[in-house]
Amino acid sequence: MKSKPLWLLLMNLRELSRHLGLSPTTVSRALNGYPEVSEETRERVKAAAQRHNYHPNSRAIRLATGRAMAVGHVIPVATRHEMVNPVFADFIAGAAEVYARAGFDMLLTMVADGGEEKIYRDLHARGNVDGVIVHAPRQDDPRIRLLSELGLPFVVHGRSTGSEIPYSWVDVNNRRAFQRATGFLLDLGHQRIALINGLEFMDFALRRRAGYEEALRERGLACDPSLMFSDEMTEGRGYSAAIAMLSLDQPPTAFLVSSMISGLGVRRAIEEQGMKMGRQVSVIIHDDELSYFRNGEKMPIFTATRSSVRQAGQIAADALLGLIADQALPRFEHLLEADLIIGQSTGPALQMVRR
Amino acid sequence: MKSKPLWLLLMNLRELSRHLGLSPTTVSRALNGYPEVSEETRERVKAAAQRHNYHPNSRAIRLATGRAMAVGHVIPVATRHEMVNPVFADFIAGAAEVYARAGFDMLLTMVADGGEEKIYRDLHARGNVDGVIVHAPRQDDPRIRLLSELGLPFVVHGRSTGSEIPYSWVDVNNRRAFQRATGFLLDLGHQRIALINGLEFMDFALRRRAGYEEALRERGLACDPSLMFSDEMTEGRGYSAAIAMLSLDQPPTAFLVSSMISGLGVRRAIEEQGMKMGRQVSVIIHDDELSYFRNGEKMPIFTATRSSVRQAGQIAADALLGLIADQALPRFEHLLEADLIIGQSTGPALQMVRR
DNA sequence: AACCAAGTCCAAACCGCTTTGGGCACATCA
DNA sequence: TGATGTGCCCAAAGCGGTTTGGACTTGGTT
Numbered sequence: 001m002k003s004k005p006l007w008l009l010l011m012n013l014r015e016l017s018r019h020l021g022l023s024p025t026t027v028s029r030a031l032n033g034y035p036e037v038s039e040e041t042r043e044r045v046k047a048a049a050q051r052h053n054y055h056p057n058s059r060a061i062r063l064a065t066g067r068a069m070a071v072g073h074v075i076p077v078a079t080r081h082e083m084v085n086p087v088f089a090d091f092i093a094g095a096a097e098v099y100a101r102a103g104f105d106m107l108l109t110m111v112a113d114g115g116e117e118k119i120y121r122d123l124h125a126r127g128n129v130d131g132v133i134v135h136a137p138r139q140d141d142p143r144i145r146l147l148s149e150l151g152l153p154f155v156v157h158g159r160s161t162g163s164e165i166p167y168s169w170v171d172v173n174n175r176r177a178f179q180r181a182t183g184f185l186l187d188l189g190h191q192r193i194a195l196i197n198g199l200e201f202m203d204f205a206l207r208r209r210a211g212y213e214e215a216l217r218e219r220g221l222a223c224d225p226s227l228m229f230s231d232e233m234t235e236g237r238g239y240s241a242a243i244a245m246l247s248l249d250q251p252p253t254a255f256l257v258s259s260m261i262s263g264l265g266v267r268r269a270i271e272e273q274g275m276k277m278g279r280q281v282s283v284i285i286h287d288d289e290l291s292y293f294r295n296g297e298k299m300p301i302f303t304a305t306r307s308s309v310r311q312a313g314q315i316a317a318d319a320l321l322g323l324i325a326d327q328a329l330p331r332f333e334h335l336l337e338a339d340l341i342i343g344q345s346t347g348p349a350l351q352m353v354r355r
Numbered sequence: 356m357k358s359k360p361l362w363l364l365l366m367n368l369r370e371l372s373r374h375l376g377l378s379p380t381t382v383s384r385a386l387n388g389y390p391e392v393s394e395e396t397r398e399r400v401k402a403a404a405q406r407h408n409y410h411p412n413s414r415a416i417r418l419a420t421g422r423a424m425a426v427g428h429v430i431p432v433a434t435r436h437e438m439v440n441p442v443f444a445d446f447i448a449g450a451a452e453v454y455a456r457a458g459f460d461m462l463l464t465m466v467a468d469g470g471e472e473k474i475y476r477d478l479h480a481r482g483n484v485d486g487v488i489v490h491a492p493r494q495d496d497p498r499i500r501l502l503s504e505l506g507l508p509f510v511v512h513g514r515s516t517g518s519e520i521p522y523s524w525v526d527v528n529n530r531r532a533f534q535r536a537t538g539f540l541l542d543l544g545h546q547r548i549a550l551i552n553g554l555e556f557m558d559f560a561l562r563r564r565a566g567y568e569e570a571l572r573e574r575g576l577a578c579d580p581s582l583m584f585s586d587e588m589t590e591g592r593g594y595s596a597a598i599a600m601l602s603l604d605q606p607p608t609a610f611l612v613s614s615m616i617s618g619l620g621v622r623r624a625i626e627e628q629g630m631k632m633g634r635q636v637s638v639i640i641h642d643d644e645l646s647y648f649r650n651g652e653k654m655p656i657f658t659a660t661r662s663s664v665r666q667a668g669q670i671a672a673d674a675l676l677g678l679i680a681d682q683a684l685p686r687f688e689h690l691l692e693a694d695l696i697i698g699q700s701t702g703p704a705l706q707m708v709r710r
Numbered sequence: 711a712a713c714c715a716a717g718t719c720c721a722a723a724c725c726g727c728t729t730t731g732g733g734c735a736c737a738t739c740a
Numbered sequence: 741t742g743a744t745g746t747g748c749c750c751a752a753a754g755c756g757g758t759t760t761g762g763a764c765t766t767g768g769t770t
Contacts, residue, residue, distance in 0.1 A: 010480060012726060023750045028728065038748060055480035059417040060726035063755050068414065070462075077448060082665070083646040089444045093432060096465040105483060107425075108463045110451040125365060125410035128460060234647050235619070261647055264590070264619055271626050291438040292589050292616055310437070368757060378720045383758065393718060415756035418725050714769080723760075730753075738745075 011054040020048050070105040071320055072129035074119050076136050079112045087288050087309045094313025102321050117146055124152045130324045133157060133316055137203050153323040155316045158204050168332035170316040174204050177305035177338035178211030181284045185254045186219055189349035194227040194245050194252035196238055196262055208258055227252050238265025246273055253349045254282040260293045263302055282346040300343035307338040366409040375403050425460035426675055427484035429474055431491050434467045442643050442664045449668025457676050472501055479507045485679045488512060488671055492558050508678040510671045513559050523687035525671040529559050532660035532693035533566030536639045540609045541574050544704035549582040549600050549607035551593055551617055563613055582607050593620025601628055608704045609637040615648045618657055637701040655698035662693040
């Protein structure tokens with residue numbers, strides 16, 4: 001802290017104003033578009049700023065304005081296996097575009113389950129961010145109450161069933177998507193439809209199950225617990241769940257899978273049994289349009305309920321910036337409908353006879 | 356900017372010092388562990404800070420100290436398909452732990468190919484970060500020169516062949532890993548070994564190819580261009596490349612694949628042809644230990660060259676914090692050796708006869 | 711008794727910007 | 741002609757910390 005740091009050599013407002021023979025006040029106003037400065041002066045200042053390669057120090061701006069010009073993404077990491085859900089990458093890619101355009105920074109924090117409260121409190125109290133995105137909400141998620149109390153603007157990616165506090169959110173219509181997908185399979189004649197779901201303390205997974213159950217109920221079918229699986233959505237889990245179910249006395253003829261990734265595992269299981277997807281067994285996945293898991297280039301491989309998580313990121317980021325600009329804004333609610341994309345992984349139910 | 360912002364109600368240094376009947380100087384020093392304050396006073400101050408829920412405003416700290424207490428990760432997004440490589444998520448998860456412990460923020464920027472220079476210049480000039488991690492280096496990557504000139508501390512994840520400027524890096528021994536893997540396949544009797552590589556303007560991909568070619572050369576085998584493929588490492592690309600190669604007159608009996616994800620595609624291709632991995636065709640992948648693509652729970656599925664990208668993230672972050680603390684530190688170079696994990700996807704070469 | 715070195719603490723000067731509250735000159739209006 | 745704007749600019753007070761350069765006690769030395 002003693003040796004003169006390098007960036008002192010960087011042009012700053014005072015230096016620039018000296019060069020121009022103007023006061024810092026005027027230079028600041030000229031660059032920030034305030035009307036109290038003549039157009040002629042403004043141009044002169046802009047030119048000089050350009051010429052001297054002046055970039056205002058954002059640390060100073062932040063202190064002076066009291067705004068962090070940053071939003072936080074606090075990403076839960078499942079401690080059990082230190083997993084970070086791949087949807088975050090694409091969601092964040094969407095959000096990042098929006099922040100970049102608005103001149104906001106994106107602050108990323110990864111936190112093990114349970115450590116979130118401290119992170120949010122800190123982020124707020126120390127003034128590191130102007131708002132946050134809440135990822136991976138659970139049923140009646142305590143973060144919603146906390147953030148409301150703190151008065152820190154936030155937008156939830158997903159919803160939190162049971163929360164009595166109003167909040168802003170962007171979500172896919174998970175219930176409807178899975179209801180439609182189940183209905184589609186039923187229309188194809190499938191009677192035994194398996195659900196390979198995500199962890200069911202996650203709100204999205206609960207909604208998907210609700211949609212699935214509702215569709216069965218509508219047709220007067222009972223849910224078979226042996227056909228319902230819930231865990232991390234990895235390739236491996238999808239595989240082992242499918243293997244187990246396919247070896248049941250009455251195996252499913254169709255799978256409804258909560259993620260492309262576990263879907264790959266289900267496909268592996270099916271093919272390993274010598275069957276073909278779309279023939280003996282049908283599969284529908286939910287497709288977040290993850291960049292490294294495009295569901296086919298031209299033709300979709302999997303029949304899927306599709307909704308771009310990147311787009312959700314954009315929408316959420318936009319909404320958050322709005323809330324930050326004006327806290328009095330009404331709460332924001334955006335429900336994305338998932339498309340049902342017909343691919344090659346579904347077909348009419350065959351009479352399946354084991355043994 | 357007119358209405359009194361909420362966080363003014365937050366306890367700040369002056370308020371706290373008033374409560375204590377001390378000067379802000381002393382309070383600051385007490386909390387920051389400076390010796391010019393008696394132990395008794397320090398305890399009193401600490402207790403009061405706790406009691407009044409005092410959190411120093413980091414915007415003020417940053418301005419006063421001239422340090423951003425933040426590091427930037429500038430992540431290239433392939434514009435063609437807006438892809439963000441899944442390894443980033445795990446690398447970042449590793450780095451994030453380190454930053455969190457050190458009290459640093461992680462700033463994430465996503466940038467389309469080519470826009471990087473402006474981002475780095477801005478980040479530096481505006482003082483948003485104290486250092487950066489360079490992701491996905493290419494051959495003779497221009498970012499290295501730029502950052503050196505700016506004097507912004509940085510650590511490269513990977514290396515940049517051809518860069519005449521010294522720089523700090525953390526990398527896997529890609530050449531050696533692929534050389535060993537190729538050798539392993541050759542030992543099993545495979546003669547026609549395909550390489551399904553990443554984009555070969557990426558440095559890591561070049562090194563992997565070099566290792567592959569070297570191993571073949573050592574055994575006096577020529578490289579067959581029709582067995583060498585290079586593209587984005589998606590499941591789909593892996594699949595289509597494998598399909599194409601398997602339908603050659605002289606198909607490969609083994610595949611060396613640069614990523615778990617394209618490896619899944621290769622497996623699909625193989626099984627779709629009615630063959631089984633490890634029997635008619637062998638496959639070795641590179642396993643970054645991505646959290647959602649564990650290569651088997653107990654037993655590895657794929658034979659693989661394995662190196663944890665999360666660990667690389669930790670090491671890189673550690674090194675960067677070191678450089679930030681002391682710019683005079685010698686440059687940091689850390690080469691991780693990949694383990695060769697034997698799984699079920701490899702076996703002795705069979706005499707393969709087509710038609 | 712005079713001097714010095716610790717040991718504690720404080721006032722004030724930053725850090726680099728924004729924003730308030732004028733000042734001054736010139737045109738407009740009564 | 742004096743009053744009133746209005747357009748343009750500036751000095752200075754902030755934002756909330758850190759850090760410099762003393763000041764004031766004490767206790768120990770010579």
